[in-house]
Amino acid sequence: MTTVTPIDKILIANRGEIACRIIRTAREMGIKTVAVYSDADRHAQHVLQADEAIHIGQSASSESYLRADRIIAAAQATGAQAIHPGYGFLSENETFAEQLAEAGLIFIGPPVSAIAAMGSKSAAKKIMQEAGVPLVPGYHGDDQSDDLLAQEAEKIGYPVLLKAAYGGGGKGMRIVNAAHEFNEALASARREAKASFGNDKMLVEKFITQPRHVEIQVFCDQHGNALYLAERDCSVQRRHQKVIEEAPAPGFTPELRKAMGEAAVRAAQAIDYVGAGTVEFLFDENEDFYFMEMNTRLQVEHPVTEMITGIDLVDWQIRVAAGDVLPLEQDDIELDGHAFEARIYAENADENFMPSTGTVSFLRHPENSPYSRWDSGIIEGDEVTAFYDPMIAKLIVWDEDRDSALRRLRNALRDTRIAGVTTNTDYLYRIADHEAFRAGRVTTRFIEQFGDTLLQKTPALPQNEALFVLACAWIRSHQNISSNPWGFADGFRMNAEARQHVEFRIPGHDDIISIDFTQHRNTFYWRQEEIEVTWADDHAITLNGKRMRVDVACVDAQWTLFTDYGRFDAIKHDAVEALIHEEEAGSLTAPMNGTIVAVHVGAGDTVTEGQALVIMEAMKMEYTIRAPFAGTVEHVYFAAGDLVSDGAELLSLSSDE
Incomplete structure (x- = not known):
């Protein structure tokens, strides 16, 4: 015993x-x-x-x-x-x-035997089949030759999904829509799987085109007891990594929850599981579900289960590992309300989710309460590096029903204000505010399906108002910087109006915007438009009688305005600095700090537009640097294995034209 x-x-x-x-x-x-x-x-x-x-x-x-x-x-x-x-x-x-x-x-965690059983996705499929758990059609064999895998993909029929047999978290996973894409996708998935898990064995499965990703939290103790703690819908994903999760899954009936939960428990008991585990299923439009994999660990999204059950899963993990009996039985589990989790990533969602590194110079977020929770490993002043996953925090909200919880999520995302690194908070808001998401119409293709809509940024404020606020903040920060009256930077001049001049540039645009400020009236002028701006306190401002709550952050020349309408970025323009940092035509630079994985060209090679030149890895993701135009490689500055910094010139091209 x-x-x-x-x-x-x-x-x-x-x-x-x-x-x-x-x-x-x-x-x-x-x-x-x-x-x-x-x-x-x-x-x-x-x-x-x-x-x-x-x-x-x-x-x-x-x-x-x-x-x-x-x-x-x-x-x-x-x-x-x-x-x-x-x-x-x-x-x-x-x-x-x-x-x-x-x-x-x-x-x-679970016994070694359970990890081994689920560590290989191909072996896990066989065990699940014997346990009576439904499976997606696919190839899970040991023969890993490229030709055989390609043949199996043809048998299954495109589109297919390549998956790392020993992986998780979306690493080593690629969707292949046609045979001509297979070899490149397989090579890339193998590299990523090898780097992430030390094993490049792959599975090939039928790709279900409109699935939901629904998972069941299971818990087992060392005394043979097992139960499930409802389901989580994790369908909203980018690059096969979850973005927003919720519990319970929208539209699930008690009967469906029971059927899927019992299947998950059978899966766990088939491998004599102990501890917290997650059984992941694909759920299709016919309400059929198929086993994908079992994660033999705690999941990133476990807080939504905690919020609707009132159970501390880490507490249970520790007690079960020590030999305790599970504190509750299946009939004791009660669900209360609805919860969402939004993953805060240091990345630029509008630039193909490019990771962002740097120092967190400004951080505000909702306080922990019965309705909200902030799980993070960073505070203001911490550095986000390229060495680890770009997720820097999780925002979790709860309320009595889905609509109320979703409203809290949107408000909490607006109250999450981070500067110094680019984050996905505005993008998460656009997801949470999307008509289909509000209605619970989500699949794993949600971001792909609505990508263009999600990237259509609604301005935080009308551009003129936002610029006036930033100009006011810049001037405010430069006033009375010296105890010596001759050191005041307030635009004072003899026999003339005190007037100052500031220039901004909006990221992605070349236009320089000039704003003038008349000191004694707190009035700003741009394009013959004027507006009176006054600060009520450090977090409130009035524009022509309209009062709003704001935060302003500045990192070097980058100025960021946060309001309840979202985020607005502008760059303080300096003509000399702009000239110094102007990039040379034909150069290709690293989009972030990272490691060179492969270099496919050498000096003197002729390349075509879109050809893969360099592959680099950062924050556990792989990126391909492609030729922006047809031309000839002049210089290659790095080799495979080299570390590179954000903005480093990787190679240079001369155009055929």
Whole structure:
């Protein structure tokens, strides 16, 4: 019979918001915590919040968070009895779980056998088939030759989905719509799978064109008890990574919930599962569901389940790992209200979701309450690097029904104001405000289907009003900067009106906008239009009698205005700086900090427009740099394996013209 093993100290083999989340729950349980950290995370919040912290290596995850030996050594040195892997990194690594058992450490996760069973998606499919869980048609075999995989794709019929057999989180996954796309997609998926999971084995499955992604949270203890905690709809995704999740799934009946929940429990029991796990299904328009995979760990979106059940899943994880019986039985689970989670990514959604790095110079977000929750591993002043996933926070809201919770989500997104790095908060708002999303009409193709609409940015304010506010903020920041009256920067002049001049440029546009300000009247002029602007306090401004709540952030020349209507960006124009930083024609630069994965051309090569030139990886995503025009490669400045900085010139081209 399983006995309870007291856990007094836990080492967290992860970083960011999930590490902070575990620290919070452990502290509430009276348990000490040990954080581990890389060079890049020396000053990270999980390091500062834990009772102890151990440095385990360089910034690259392969030299730190993926080093099982260093993590185990840190646990032994600090006397931690258990290790919580969070999600990502080593959380689903069976070798790591085996090493922990050999070292006498408790793994806050499932048995090694369960990880092994679900670690291979092909093996998992066979187990699920025997357990009577519906499957999507596909090839899950061991023969991994390119030709055979291509043949299997033809048999299944396009479109097909390539999936990393040992992966998750959308890594190593590609949709292939036609045979001529297959080889390039397979090569790219293999590279990404190898880099992310150390294994490039692939599955080929039929791609269901209008599915919903619905998953069931299951929990099992060491005494044979198992239950499910309702479902989550995670259909809204970009690049196969979830963006907004909700629980319960819209339109689900109690009968459907019961059928899918019981199938998920059968899946878990088929592999003698222990702990928190998630069984993911594809759900089609006919209300049929198909097993996709089982994640043998806590999911990023677990807070929505916590919000509607009132259960702390991390608390349950720790208790089950210690040998406790599950605190509740299936009939005890009650659902209350509706919850949404929005993933805050450091990325530019309007530029193909390009990750963004930098220092978080300004951060405001809703306070934690019964209706909202902010899970994050960053505060103002922290740096977002290119070494890890671009998700920097999660915004979770709850209310009594879906419409009320969705209204809270929209308002909370407007109240989330981050500068210094580009984030997707405005994009998330546009999703949450979309007619189809409001109606619950979501599929995994939601972003693809409504992409153009979601990228049509409604101005935060009329451009003139927004520019007047920024001009006022700039002038306000430059007034009375010296105790010496001769140092005042207020535009004073003898026998003339005190007048100042400021120039802005809107990102993506070449026009320079000039604004004049008359000091004594607080009046701004642009294109023969005038407006009176006065500040009520640091967060409120009045424009010609219209009062509004605002925040203004400035990083170098980048000025950002936040209002209840959204975000507005402008660049303080400096003619000299603009001349210095003007890019040379024909150069191709790195869109972010990252690592060169492959270089496909050399000096002297002739290339066609759109041809793949360089592949780079950053924030666990792969990007292809393509030729903007036909021409000849003049110079190549980096090789595979090199680290590059944002804006670095990768190669130069001369045009055929």
